Structures are given as structure tokens and as C-alpha cells.
Amino acid sequence: MGPARGGGEAPNHLSGGEGAPHAGTVPGVPDRTATLSRPAQGPASRQVERHTIERQQPRTTNTSGPQFCPTESPTSLETVRTWSTHAAWIACCGSLPRGLAPGWYADLVAGAREAGTRIALDTTGPALLAALPARPDVIKPNASELAAAVGRPLSTLADVTEAAQELRARGAGAVLASLGADGQLLVAEEGTYYGTARVPVDRVRSNVGAGDASLAGFLVAGGTGPAALASALAHGAAAVQLPGSAMLTPADLSPEAVRVTQDLPLDLRLSEPATA
Numbered sequence: 001m002g003p004a005r006g007g008g009e010a011p012n013h014l015s016g017g018e019g020a021p022h023a024g025t026v027p028g029v030p031d032r033t034a035t036l037s038r039p040a041q042g043p044a045s046r047q048v049e050r051h052t053i054e055r056q057q058p059r060t061t062n063t064s065g066p067q068f069c070p071t072e073s074p075t076s077l078e079t080v081r082t083w084s085t086h087a088a089w090i091a092c093c094g095s096l097p098r099g100l101a102p103g104w105y106a107d108l109v110a111g112a113r114e115a116g117t118r119i120a121l122d123t124t125g126p127a128l129l130a131a132l133p134a135r136p137d138v139i140k141p142n143a144s145e146l147a148a149a150v151g152r153p154l155s156t157l158a159d160v161t162e163a164a165q166e167l168r169a170r171g172a173g174a175v176l177a178s179l180g181a182d183g184q185l186l187v188a189e190e191g192t193y194y195g196t197a198r199v200p201v202d203r204v205r206s207n208v209g210a211g212d213a214s215l216a217g218f219l220v221a222g223g224t225g226p227a228a229l230a231s232a233l234a235h236g237a238a239a240v241q242l243p244g245s246a247m248l249t250p251a252d253l254s255p256e257a258v259r260v261t262q263d264l265p266l267d268l269r270l271s272e273p274a275t276a
């Protein structure tokens with residue numbers, strides 16, 4: 001992860017992972033991305049490997065996730081802190097590498113807030129719950145992650161709204177809930193907004209990384225309010241029309257397909273209800 005010097009408001013992106021974590025999803029902006037990964041060999045001080053992803057040269061990093069030992073936890077936190085000194089945003093996306101305690105993101109959030117850097121958290125399970133009291137500026141659960149966080153199933157937009165409000169009460173500044181084909185809900189201090197970006201069914205190719213693309217779109221549009229939600233929707237819609245986890249470019253965006261409203265269709269039934 002590098003400071004966003006010269007990149008203006010370009011957010012940084014931190015990905016740690018389980019299974020196939022992905023990194024580098026801030027399309028169309030100069031991006032500096034760090035993946036929490038440890039070289040197969042090498043001293044602990046090299047455990048966080050820096051990847052710089054240049055404009056027009058998108059890459060995806062898929063790994064099975066490194067194994068950290070407890071003593072490496074403070075070093076990795078310090079490394080992120082150093083690299084993000086001048087960052088506008090830190091985006092933490094994915095589950096934690098094996099060996100890091102569930103509170104690692106919480107410590108990172110606390111440090112970022114102390115330093116005045118805004119932080120977006122896209123993770124799940126104990127790591128998400130542990131980080132809430134540290135007050136991340138925005139979290140981006142999908143429906144099943146949200147259901148797991150509140151411990152109950154979600155079948156309607158009303159359920160999603162209530163769950164998002166609950167996570168705000170537990171510390172999240174804003175909740176950007178992504179709902180697959182049903183769009184996204186933003187519950188934030190500035191208000192609650194729901195939006196969709198129409199994608200013809202036969203144009204949907206892959207939803208892998210659509211959530212990451214959405215969060216990137218949200219952050220590049222300022223990370224707050226309905227305009228950022230619209231950008232998140234446009235980025236998500238563009239991502240699903242590309243194969244695999246291919247990165248989109250500004251040319252792929254269709255902002256005219258986006259609808260955002262404060263008139264929430266609370267009765268809307270999720271096309272994929274989420275179980276806790």
C-alpha cells in the first residue's frame with residue numbers, strides 16, 4: 001500500500017485473503033495497492049509485499065493467503081501505517097490472512113482514525129464484528145455477510161435496512177450493503193438511499209469482484225452520499241458485464257442505467273434471500 005501522493009484522492013486498497021482474495025480494484029484512477037502477502041522465503045520485515053498497479057495495467061492477485069505468526073502482526077500494522085501516511089482512504093478488502101487475530105482490522109481501523117485517514121472495510125465474520133467498535137468510516141457487506149453479522153436471515157429490503165442500521169449502531173459510520181442483482185443500499189449519517197443499475201440478464205458474465213468494484217466506485221466518488229452510491233452501482237454493473245474478475249475502465253461505465261432513491265421500496269423481496 002502506498003500513500004496517494006500525486007494521486008489526489010486515489011484510495012489505497014488492502015487485501016488479505018482466504019481462498020482467492022483479490023486486489024487492485026480501483027479502475028480508472030492511479031492506484032497503489034498492497035496485498036497482505038508474505039514471500040515464501042525472506043525475513044519477517046518483508047512480509048507485506050507491495051504491488052503498484054498502474055493505470056491501464058490492471059491485475060488481479062489470487063493467492064491462498066499467507067500464514068502469519070503472531071509476532072508479525074504488529075510489523076504488518078506498522079507497515080500499513082507507514083505506507084498510508086498521506087492516503088485519503090484505506091480500503092481493507094477480504095478476510096484476514098491466516099495467523100492474524102480477528103482484531104487485526106480493528107487495530108488498523110483504530111490507527112487509521114487516529115491518523116485522520118478514512119477507512120473502508122469489506123470483510124466478514126469475526127474480523128468485521130471486532131472492527132465495528134473501532135468505527136470504520138464505511139463497511140461493505142453483501143447480503144449474506146450482513147445476515148451473518150446480525151445473526152438473522154434477510155429476505156426484504158426492510159430487513160437489510162434494519163440490519164444496516166444495527167451495524168451503524170455498533171460502530172460503522174456508513175453501511176454500503178451490496179445486494180447482487182437487487183442493487184445496493186447505503187445507510188449513512190447523511191441519509192438512507194437505495195439504488196439499482198439495470199443490467200440485462202444476458203449481459204451478466206461474472207459477479208466475481210463486483211463488490212470490490214462497487215466499493216472502488218464508491219470511494220473514487222468521495223465515499224459519501226448518493227453520488228458515491230450511484231458510482232458504486234455503475235462500477236458494480238460494469239464489473240458483472242466483464243469476464244471473471246476483469247477490471248473495468250471508465251469506458252465500461254453506464255451512469256445512465258443507475259437509479260438512486262430515498263423512497264425505499266422496503267417490501268422488495270431479495271432475489272437471493274440471505275441466511276444467517
Ligand SMILES: Nc1ncnc2c1ncn2[C@@H]1O[C@H](COP(=O)(O)OP(=O)(O)OP(=O)(O)O)[C@@H](O)[C@H]1O
Pocket residue numbers: 141142143177178179180181182183184197198199204207208209210211212213214232233235236237240
Ligand atoms: N446479476 C447482477 N446484475 C446486475 N448487477 C449486479 C449483479 N450482481 C452484482 N451486481 C452489481 O454488483 C454489486 C456488487 O455485487 P455483490 O453484491 O454480488 O457483491 P459481493 O458479493 O461483495 O461480490 P465480491 O465479494 O465477489 O466482490 C451489486 O450491488 C450490483 O450493483
Ligand SMILES: [Mg+2]
Pocket residue numbers: 122142211212
Ligand atoms: Mg464482497
